[in-house]
Amino acid sequence: MTLKVYLSGEIHTDWRDQIRAGAAALDVTFDNPVTDHAASDDCGVAILGGEGNKYWHDHKGAMVNAIRTRKGIADADVVVVRFGDQYKQWNAAFDAGYASALGKSLIILHGPDHAHALKEVDAAALAVAQEPAQVVEILQYVLTGKLPG
Numbered sequence: 001m002t003l004k005v006y007l008s009g010e011i012h013t014d015w016r017d018q019i020r021a022g023a024a025a026l027d028v029t030f031d032n033p034v035t036d037h038a039a040s041d042d043c044g045v046a047i048l049g050g051e052g053n054k055y056w057h058d059h060k061g062a063m064v065n066a067i068r069t070r071k072g073i074a075d076a077d078v079v080v081v082r083f084g085d086q087y088k089q090w091n092a093a094f095d096a097g098y099a100s101a102l103g104k105s106l107i108i109l110h111g112p113d114h115a116h117a118l119k120e121v122d123a124a125a126l127a128v129a130q131e132p133a134q135v136v137e138i139l140q141y142v143l144t145g146k147l148p149g
Contacts, residue, residue, distance in 0.1 A: 001143060006076035006099075007032040008069070009092035010084030011040075015109065015132045019080070022136035026143055031072045033065060040065055062091075073099050078142075080135055083110040083118060093121060100124040107135055 005028055007016045020030055034040045044051075044060025051057040069091075073079055079099035081092050099106045108125040109132065110118060122128045129135050137148040 002027045002029065003077045003139060003143060004029050004031070004075060005078045005080060005139065006030075006072045007080050007082070008073070008095040008099075009080075009082035009109070010086075010089055011035045011037060012084055012086055015082050018132035019135050022133060023139055026136075026139055028139055028143070031076065033069050033072065069095060070098070073104065074102060076104060078105045078107060078139070080107045080109055081121075083108070083114050083121075085111060085113065096121050096124060107138060109135060 003026075005019075005023075007019065007030055011033075016030075016032060016035070023030075034043070041058070041061050044062070044064045045057050047064060048060050051060060073095060076099075079095070081096045081099070083089055083092055096106060096108060106125045107127045107129060108118065108122050109129045111130055115122070127138055129138065140146065140148065
């Protein structure tokens with residue numbers, strides 16, 4: 001069995017690299033949104049033309065990015081959504097809701113400080129992990145049926 005995993009959410013830490021490295025021996029393929037912050041913010045105006053108003057600049061980028069995100073989530077078997085400590089990640093909350101609405105197996109990843117704020121998001125998930133290594137262990141268990149260690 002091969003799993004296709006979409007890694008969504010926070011882009012300011014190396015959590016994706018940790019999961020990829022930990023799952024290197026597993027039959028897993030990964031996809032994710034564009035994690036180059038400037039490219040993600042500016043893709044709309046770079047492709048569709050400039051905007052004098054920052055709202056429309058951001059709107060164009062969000063819409064173009066949504067095409068990639070929706071395709072990645074729709075094609076995934078498992079969606080991992082990471083909420084980081086620094087920023088309000090409304091896009092991550094949308095991705096979690098979208099994945100849940102599509103019936104995707106959803107893993108939420110965040111630290112204990114977000115447990116209360118994300119309780120409704122967590123309730124939509126099949127697992128809530130605090131560390132990337134736990135996500136790797138879930139993927140290993142799903143693929144092999146073996147417990148970690």
